[in-house]
Structure formats: C-alpha cells, structure tokens
Amino acid sequence: MVDPLDPPPGSAVVGDRNYWSPKAAAELADRGVKLVAPFRTKSKDPGPRRSRRISRFRWIIETAFGQLAGRFHIERTWARDVWHLSHRVIRKVLGHTIAVWLNVTAGRPPLDFDGLVTG
Known part of the structure; x- marks a missing residue:
C-alpha cells in the first residue's frame, strides 16, 4: 500500500505485524522512508514494549479512520x-x-x- 501513496523522503509509515519485513524496510529506506512495524511473531519479539507502543498508535489511527468512515x-x-x-x-x-x-x-x-x- 505504500507504493501508491508514494510518501516523501524523510517520512515514516506505520504498519501492523503483517508488514514487518527486513526486505521491505530496506527497500523503503533506500527511498528515504522509515517503516515502523511490530515484530512479526509476538512470542519471539525482541522488543515487546516497542511493539505494544506501535500497536497502540495504530489502534488510535484505525479508530479515527473508522469514525471518519462510520x-x-x-x-x-x-x-x-x-x-x-x-x-x-x-x-x-x-x-x-x-x-x-x-x-x-x-x-x-x-x-x-x-x-x-x-x-
């Protein structure tokens, strides 16, 4: 979904666990975009506090989008x-x-x- 949006260099995109990928993060980093996503597997997560913060942030964004839609x-x-x-x-x-x-x-x-x- 990031490709059609074409974020400007220096921006960050937030994804869920399904978007966690070192390959995707490297491709976006080449374009100057930082991918922020929790580790794919919750049980093997090296930074669970970071993943919880990212998930909380995504929840707020999705709630706001849901209100705009609903x-x-x-x-x-x-x-x-x-x-x-x-x-x-x-x-x-x-x-x-x-x-x-x-x-x-x-x-x-x-x-x-x-x-x-x-x-």
Missing part, C-alpha cells in the same frame, strides 16, 4: 471535481478534529464521540 461517511462524497472533493474531505476532517477538541476540553477521552451527545 460517522462522517468520508467514503461517499459525490464530488464532481477535485476542488469539491478536497473541500468536502477537509470539512469532514475538520468536523472530526473539532469533536476531538471538544472531548479534550471537557476532560473526556478524545475519541469518545458518543459522550458528546449523551453526556
């Missing part, structure tokens, strides 16, 4: 050109960011959007 319907924008598409996506991401900010200022977990409505 609550903000980001897959369906029905735009006819790039300008309208980009602005609709920007509005949806801004709405998500505002909901996170409201939770943080209220002292709630940042991604707990149900509490904004009920509590």
Whole structure:
C-alpha cells in the first residue's frame, strides 16, 4: 500500500505485524522512508514494549479512520471535481478534529464521540 501513496523522503509509515519485513524496510529506506512495524511473531519479539507502543498508535489511527468512515461517511462524497472533493474531505476532517477538541476540553477521552451527545 505504500507504493501508491508514494510518501516523501524523510517520512515514516506505520504498519501492523503483517508488514514487518527486513526486505521491505530496506527497500523503503533506500527511498528515504522509515517503516515502523511490530515484530512479526509476538512470542519471539525482541522488543515487546516497542511493539505494544506501535500497536497502540495504530489502534488510535484505525479508530479515527473508522469514525471518519462510520460517522462522517468520508467514503461517499459525490464530488464532481477535485476542488469539491478536497473541500468536502477537509470539512469532514475538520468536523472530526473539532469533536476531538471538544472531548479534550471537557476532560473526556478524545475519541469518545458518543459522550458528546449523551453526556
């Protein structure tokens, strides 16, 4: 999935255990991109704390993407050109960011959007 995205040199990509590969990491390093992924086999992991941190970070990213897909319907924008598409996506991401900010200022977990409505 990294190839179609073509990240700029100096960036890092986060993967899950299935993306852990010294070969893939070396290929990306040649392009100036760092692959951050937990060790493939959990039981043989030389750095379990590092893998837990990476998995936690991925969980937060996947939760945010799930909210954008489920609550903000980001897959369906029905735009006819790039300008309208980009602005609709920007509005949806801004709405998500505002909901996170409201939770943080209220002292709630940042991604707990149900509490904004009920509590």
